[in-house]
Amino acid sequence: MALLLALSTSPDAESLLPALGLLPHELRRHPLDPGHLVTLPEADAILVDAATDLVAARSACRLLRTAAVDAPVLVVVTEGGLSAVSADWGFTDVVLQSAGPAEIDARLRLALAHAAEGEPVRVHASGITIDEQSYSAKLHGRPLDLTYKEFQLLHFLATHPSRVFTREQLLSDVWGYDYFGGTRTVDVHVRRLRAKLGEAEQIIGTVRNVGYRFNLHDEEQRAQD
Known part of the structure; x- marks a missing residue:
């Protein structure tokens, strides 16, 4: 209790x-x-x-x-x-x-x-820095003006780099199991998030007929391999 x-x-x-x-x-x-x-x-x-x-x-x-x-x-x-x-x-x-x-x-x-x-985790990947404590994200040191859901979506994908998630999985893990909206909600938030990433929009990759993933830079991917 x-x-x-x-x-x-x-x-x-x-x-x-x-x-x-x-x-x-x-x-x-x-x-x-x-x-x-x-x-x-x-x-x-x-x-x-x-x-x-x-x-x-x-x-x-x-x-x-x-x-x-x-x-x-x-x-x-x-x-x-x-x-x-x-x-x-x-x-x-x-x-x-x-x-x-x-x-x-x-x-x-x-x-x-x-x-x-204790100490919150900081995520560093593909030029993105995410601070869980302040709910803030930066791209190459530039603050990103994200809504709460955009932050949650970016954080979730960045903490599972290169893993592909279906829209249904993202709805469940980011929006919650009792969310009644459709999968179009995911597409809308991905589109807005990419717009705020600007030239780095390719960080959020699309896997045709499957869903989305967080793309690592080539050197980061090789280091993981």
Whole structure:
């Protein structure tokens, strides 16, 4: 059982993640405003309410990152607000407000395990540098302005270089098993990601009639072989 702290402008903390009530975790509410974020009570993980107030949630996440809070931070958002969430907020993960108990429990478990591992992993491949802690990515030192899903997609592919993933696999591993959108979502995000990579768009390769992969530079591929 984990002790969870819900940062919300709503007085009803239980409504933040309705399915959480089906899990054996303890939930406590804390005001979502800068004045109350200076000192936080102890918690295993922090839930930030972006479903009610996106602007306040963004400010809270950045403040928590600046304060170097040890507990993992999960942003709770509606599906409609998901496009407004950006990787530069500095959170650990995002969970939809409508998520079921199995997904919530899995995301909490993984976030807590990740926090216990200590130092985050940095990925360096094909000119791409990915920092998990700051949710930032650079191409040859140039920051990439990625949305949260674009960052997740790039991170997932880069951590499995040269491996081909079908669109269905990417939907499951990046968007989550309960995502109801079609595989066209993957194509749209790949296209946007390639546009932001510019001349390096070939890093995200297409395998005809199969899916996508992260292409390593020739010298990196030879080193792996």
